[in-house]
Structures are given as C-alpha cells and as structure tokens.
Amino acid sequence: MKPSLAENRDSPTHETDPDTTKHGGYISHDTHIYTMAPTRRTSLNRIMQIEQEIKNIKTNTTYQQILNNIKIMDTLTRGSRNIDVASPDDMDKTITVRRRSQEAKDVAETYTQNLKKYSSRLQKLRDEKAVLQKQLFK
Numbered sequence: 001m002k003p004s005l006a007e008n009r010d011s012p013t014h015e016t017d018p019d020t021t022k023h024g025g026y027i028s029h030d031t032h033i034y035t036m037a038p039t040r041r042t043s044l045n046r047i048m049q050i051e052q053e054i055k056n057i058k059t060n061t062t063y064q065q066i067l068n069n070i071k072i073m074d075t076l077t078r079g080s081r082n083i084d085v086a087s088p089d090d091m092d093k094t095i096t097v098r099r100r101s102q103e104a105k106d107v108a109e110t111y112t113q114n115l116k117k118y119s120s121r122l123q124k125l126r127d128e129k130a131v132l133q134k135q136l137f138k
Contacts, residue, residue: 066115
C-alpha cells in the first residue's frame with residue numbers, strides 16, 4: 001500500500017516520488033493548484049503573443065505610410081497649393097491633390113477609414129491584454 005500524502009510530505013524521498021511532486025515541489029490534491037499553473041502559463045504566453053502582434057502592426061509599412069500620409073494631409077496649411085501623397089488605393093502610386101479641395105478631403109477620409117482598421121485591431125489586442133493582466137495580477 002502506498003503511504004498517504006501526509007506521510008510522504010515528511011519522508012526524505014517525497015520529492016522524488018512522481019505522484020507527489022510537480023515542478024520540483026510538493027503538490028496538494030487541491031484541483032485549483034493543478035489548473036492554476038497551466039492557466040498562468042497560457043495567459044503569459046498569450047500576453048507575449050499580443051505584444052508581438054501589436055509590435056508587428058505598429059511596424060507594418062502600410063500602417064506607417066497611412067499615418068505619415070494622414071499627417072501630411074492634416075498639417076499642410078501653408079506652402080504649395082498641391083500635395084503629393086501616396087494613393088490610398090495603391091500605396092505604390094503617388095497622386096497630387098489640391099490643398100483644401102474636395103478631392104483632398106476624400107483622400108484624407110479614405111486614409112482615416114484605412115487607419116480605423118488598424119486602430120480597431122490594436123484596441124482589441126490592448127483590451128485582451130488588459131483582461132489577461134488583470135486576471136494574472138489580481
């Protein structure tokens with residue numbers, strides 16, 4: 001017959017018994033302990049994945065170009081009457097629009113809509129990360 005858990009705790013060999021050790025220490029038969037370790041590990045891994053996804057989005061060249069072109073469209077109040085920016089439909093092509101024209105407003109609106117796609121994804125990732133962090137550190 002196998003010794004009880006209480007007897008194993010006091011024995012010098014309890015750490016080598018695979019039924020009573022996990023990750024180098026004593027485990028009680030409380031099921032909460034069994035579920036906590038994998039959940040914490042999974043949560044930490046997901047947080048790291050989220051941080052990597054956020055970094056990938058922020059360093060995405062399309063996202064950077066959209067931000068740059070929105071800045072160009074918003075900040076140019078003096079100077080040339082024409083603005084050269086990348087086309088919102090094809091970022092490889094450059095278009096020239098007249099400052100303060102309806103076409104310039106349409107281009108700026110298209111850039112804003114494109115930016116919302118990235119912004120909404122970033123916000124969802126940040127929210128998920130906040131929930132996971134709250135669960136881990138409560």
